[in-house]
Amino acid sequence: MPLRTDLHKVMVIGSGPIVIGQAAEFDYAGTQACRSLREEGLSVVLVNSNPATIMTDTNMADKVYVEPLTVEFLTRIIAKERPDGLLPTLGGQTGLNLATKLAKKGVLDEYNVELLGTPLESIEKAEDREHFKALMQAIGEPVPESAIAESMTDVKEFMAELEDAEARTGLPAYPVIVRPAYTLGGTGGGIAYTWDELHDIAVRGFRMSMTQQLLLERCLLGWKEIEYEVMRDGADNCITICNMENFDPMGIHTGDSIVIAPSQTLTDKEYQMLRTASLKIIRALGIWGGCNVQLALDPMSYRYYVIEVNPRVSRSSALASKATGYPIARVAAKIAVGLRLDEIQNAVTKRTLACFEPALDYVVLKIPRWPFDKFNFADRRVGTQMKATGEVMAIDRTFEGALMKAVRSLEIGQYGLTLKGISEWTDMKLEEVLMHATDQRLFAVCEAFRRGMDVEEVHQLSAIDPWFLKKLKDLVALESELRVFKGLPDEATLRRAKQAGFNDHNLAEMWGVKEPEVRALRKQWGLQPAYKYVDTCAAEFESETPYFYSTQEQENELVG
């Protein structure tokens, strides 16, 4: 299925202004897509209302329209440019919504413009809650049980269903999440662990809901949250770009979670089980291009639920792209114009094809960047509604290295794991933040270890996997050891500190010396970082256009 010969001009819709809850991922994706289409000899017409983007640079597309993203303006541009196709899946929700409107109003038919990429029908199937639930049930993929209750009888019926499931599978019926429909700020909801609690919350909820309706759902708080970035071409070939594990378990929006790639605590059986499910889902949806599948995995069994699917390029796919070196938007654009995965070159190695799965030989860590420094009085708690406005990503050969890099990249004045002023926190405040995460939870976990809590205690409060907690505990222990030094340390100590990712600024602060002194010592003892390739293939093949990350390792690939 080679490149379609009936396409000459393609219109791409950008995502407009950047808003809270979005990073600049759509600019990144759109830019890649424009380049990718032009590589195939297509003429690209780009529309975006936001001129402060890379994609609107005049060399990115053949024609750039900086115009309002409305049906009216787009119709006029279509009438003038007469594109053969429209690619809407790279501009986030804005692009998708506009394309849907253009299709429904008959504009696309009138001007004979074909929607490229994933069909609108597939997108609706993924984004409409009921459609999605029905599709998942049809293909045997579990979604969390949920119901809309209008009376206490409905609540009882729903619980009877969950208790049935408990008898069948052993999965406890409680806890259950209750959300009253149409209340201000979601008040009146809660999590019930027993029937008595559920009864009380429901009675209160019915009173508070304007429509006398409650949304009931199985509560998966504390389950592992795992994501898979998958791709499919028009010939039904499917691949996984990478999987990611959230440091913060279920209950916190993945955009507000610290995320690590690849997953760290999954056995091959679990990894493959969820991979298989993700591929089944992208096939059932009939996606052309990339898609993000979010799953919840019981930390104590093989049980899992499908939480959500993003049927387009998303924030997660931008992260996955940078994390693996696999250009998801670039490949998605080529799939949309008819190419198969095995007809697209791997742009990094230039000697293998895009039809493979990246192998990572490093760890990628993402930490969200919240705007609480700008919104001083905002509630710092994070939950199911995303509050972050950006994110940092760090790559290293170890978790420790990636974590320390990410923390200092946040530009919140933090060079290490001790948050300024955290030693003043009461134990109660500390425990509160461990239980109900804020942007400062990572530092709260570290402080908890500093105060002598053990991994099990912190796990009980936070539900964060012990694997992550042990890593943080070890880092805190090393930090205390390092603090003992006043003035410059010996070589072995500096080596240990560098291998654990401590940076010069942080070390200089702890030792009461100047940063250049630490740097000079590092040079003297040969502790400079090495630079390694992100090459999509764990060094199995040579690469032409890789990028680099720094790490404390033996071989430096930047030289020679």
Next chain:
Amino acid sequence: MAEAKLVLADGTVFTGASIGAPVTQIGEVVFNTGMTGYQEMLTDPSYRGQILTLTYPLIGNYGITDEDWESGEVQVRGFVVKQLCDRHSNWRATGALDAFLQKRGIPGIAGVDTRMLTRIIRSHGVMMGVISGEDVSVEALQRQLTEAPNYGLIDYVKEVSAGRNYPWAEPVQEPYDTLARYHADPPLRVTVVDYGVKRNILRLLTSRGCRVRVVPCDAPAAVVLEGAPDGIVFSPGPGDPANLGYAIRTMEEVVRAGRPILGICLGHQLMGWAFGGKTYKLKFGHRGSNHPVKDLVRNGAVHITAQNHGYAVDAESVAGSGLRVSHINLNDGTVEGMVHDTLPIMTMQFHPEASGGPRDTEYMFDEFVRLTADRRMSTPA
């Protein structure tokens, strides 16, 4: 922690921390790019005689479980990692990786720049190496290495194959119980020739309604065909197929019985020989969970497969033999599968049983069982 050394035949020396047993072992140094599945790899008989390095840097994270064994023992000669996890976390874990290696006398080394090691193997090809957790000099290790026989000369199949016939009755466990699309009823009798079989092959066959009997690698054709089995599986295994004349001769005879045959990995390579073809050694093999394989028979579909092999069938050498290349590796065009023009034979270089690795080609077992069931109906045994 005690120091360990890894010395390569080209003279490169890596030092790191000793993990596992503080002993010395020699083997062919290979790398696998899979990011999960270390227990399955360590217990995969095809790694016999090899020192395995993993390109993924954090190993041991989810510990060791009683359930994920692919054979009865740890098969690698040595194990090389960047960072060994000292606090695993997984609900099925029954122990730590370090203790697991120690108990079985397998030496390992941690703290190695495994990407550097991989780049060396990639550019120079696989080579022999010695790994030691003992307090010995590099020179002494180099001496041992030069005196040791080369990997390619040893028949490791004899070491890993069971010495007797035995029935296998354990089906796959959760979550491996979901993908079967075909179940033979009444049950089929399938004989598996054990060159170093992975348990998941036996489990997947059992789950699809096969009564599985395993026979040793040197079982004569009469034993393989004893009781007129409905189908025969030639298993994966370690080493150079060119050394296995006895297996090739048996296979030639078994093929003549006309029963449906499935050949996997070494079983696939030997099938090439049985039809007059040849195999050759790849520079650094295919070991990982991300190898794209194109199906030339069915619409050119591409599947992501698990692989573990150092040798490949020479496509030209089987031309005109009745065997036809059915699958190729998308990365380098090497032969990944064959079918026979007239006989019910299907072979594959990749591992449809996965474990570890993606399960995209598990349907191959459905196809083999269906083929076998069809033949049983048309030719009463």
